[in-house]
């Protein structure tokens with residue numbers, strides 16, 4: 001029998017099972033829709049208990065239906081034939097037949113673990129592991145691994161030659177590739193690491209750190225849903241572009257209870273993608289900024305009144321600049337938070353005025369309480385208080401640093417003269433362009449330093465309010481939407497996450513670790529990163545300290561990933577040559593796939609560069625089916641974007657910093673020499689060179705940037 005016939009026969013065998021699964025899925029979907037509808041019909045009953053029951057029913061049914069819908073594609077992707085004669089199918093979610101026998105085991109369930117962990121050396125009771133590829137309900141291919149040939153029963157067929165390599169050769173879409181069917185053993189170890197403590201995953205470019213982190217999030221939600229869905233999982237990535245790139249993976253894993261944030265969008269109200277220069281970012285990221293901000297948070301308000309004069313019952317009451325200064329200092333001592341002690345400041349003002357009024361022996365002076373309320377009723381007095389001690393927003397105070405005199409005063413003795421000079425001007429655009437990514441951590445720090453004014457408690461005034469997003473008078477569609485998004489709705493600055501995943505953690509600055517740590521007081525953590533890819537040019541010890549403090553004394557579990565699944569070996573060889581110039585002993589991952597195509601390095605004249613870049617990008621459009629990343633030094637983004645304007649959407653223009661974590665089928669890297677100007681720049685170049693799966697072209701006006709092997 002020919003190989004093709006055997007393959008077709010085996011596909012037909014699997015198709016039978018897959019058909020059963022989809023038939024069952026259709027039934028389950030119908031049941032869920034029915035339950036949802038019945039839930040709504042309970043509306044007529046009208047008691048509070050019935051309403052709660054109805055909402056719970058609708059919510060669960062809608063969630064179930066949503067899960068069934070999102071997992072439709074490639075639902076079954078694996079089969080295990082075991083020594084004990086049993087056969088298990090592994091898939092994106094668990095499905096049972098109507099007699100409760102499993103038709104598919106969820107990939108995260110213990111029974112599926114052998115699918116990822118079994119090897120010929122340690123078959124774990126598995127004779128044959130089969131990967132099933134399909135397109136919607138149709139099985140299209142099979143790849144087998146015979147793990148225990150001696151135990152194989154007669155007639156057991158083995159087809160295909162490796163699902164992993166087949167999957168790696170596929171073109172990249174805009175979102176991250178789904179690896180659930182080809183997770184490798186060392187990755188699986190990290191994914192199933194204990195739920196508590198801190199799981200640390202390191203590995204070079206393309207080793208699947210991001211993929212592991214996201215699958216781990218899905219695994220945790222599966223293994224202890226009430227804990228992790230209840231508290232929520234926060235996933236942090238370096239940039240907005242990256243967060244968009246990974247956003248598709250979580251729902252496709254069947255999970256919708258994770259919150260994704262970039263470092264620039266951790267603080268509500270800001271969604272920053274603006275970057276500082278490396279030098280400025282490392283100063284703003286240093287823990288010493290806390291001292292600088294502390295001083296700012298206690299300073300006088302620009303333009304605030306320097307004295308108070310009040311005519312009270314014909315007598316002049318007066319607070320001099322010195323009096324006011326004394327009150328401010330006294331109230332703000334011992335780490336008091338300015339917004340929280342505002343009331344104390346006002347009390348002291350009343351005290352001094354009251355003492356003066358008594359001393360003046362005013363006739364008809366009322367009791368102190370009344371005296372205070374008389375003053376509080378006066379517009380001029382209220383205006384004074386508001387101007388002298390306003391409610392501070394972090395942004396208002398951060399803007400003070402744009403004033404060179406203030407910056408010098410706050411940073412004096414904390415930052416060096418050169419550092420202060422470097423910072424000057426870096427806060428100027430706050431007003432017009434909003435904060436940079438590094439500023440966001442400073443805003444968060446200021447928020448902590450100053451505290452928040454206490455808000456008067458609001459009563460819920462809407463008797464028809466059932467739950468967030470659901471009113472008693474609402475449509476069917478409202479309820480469906482609300483049921484689906486419930487669980488995603490947390491307060492704006494929620495801080496009680498059950499788990500925090502930090503991707504590209506090597507780029508989290510000390511100040512950012514403080515910001516992230518504030519959201520993780522009750523969390524367990526997964527931290528993934530590669531120190532060789534950091535753009536941080538500040539003090540590495542300070543970085544370690546800040547990270548350790550954020551993670552606290554929780555137990556650490558460490559994992560190292562060693563295979564690069566992204567780059568062709570030809571591409572990774574170029575990246576490796578670059579990083580070895582500064583880290584000669586760095587253990588590098590091995591790239592498993594060869595395309596036989598060597599990267600190209602093109603030299604252009606300054607005048608000819610725009611046209612050359614465009615031509616090279618067009619050439620890649622003809623050569624690969626998927627995405628093309630055009631990567632350049634940060635300051636040249638707008639210029640290079642103009643050169644490739646109007647090309648199809650699969651051409652994406654990103655800076656070398658934004659390229660972090662991203663992946664493209666082809667990369668056109670512009671002016672590599674301009675990126676690698678210092679050690680942090682060399683590490684950034686290493687990142688940029690390791691983004692492509694199939695083709696890499698470097699192009700610039702300065703030859704000789706690539707070290708000889």
Ligand SMILES: Nc1ncnc2c1ncn2[C@@H]1O[C@H](COP(=O)(O)OP(=O)(O)OP(=O)(O)O)[C@@H](O)[C@H]1O
Pocket residue numbers: 164167168176177178179182183184187203204205206207208209210211212530533565566660661662663690
């Ligand atoms: N087990 C696997 N099966 C199939 N593809 C995989 C596997 N592991 C990783 N990949 C693919 O390899 C590529 C790199 O993965 P990922 O982005 O997670 O790596 P990374 O370690 O985070 O990389 P970097 O540090 O360079 O950002 C992705 O396309 C991912 O889908």
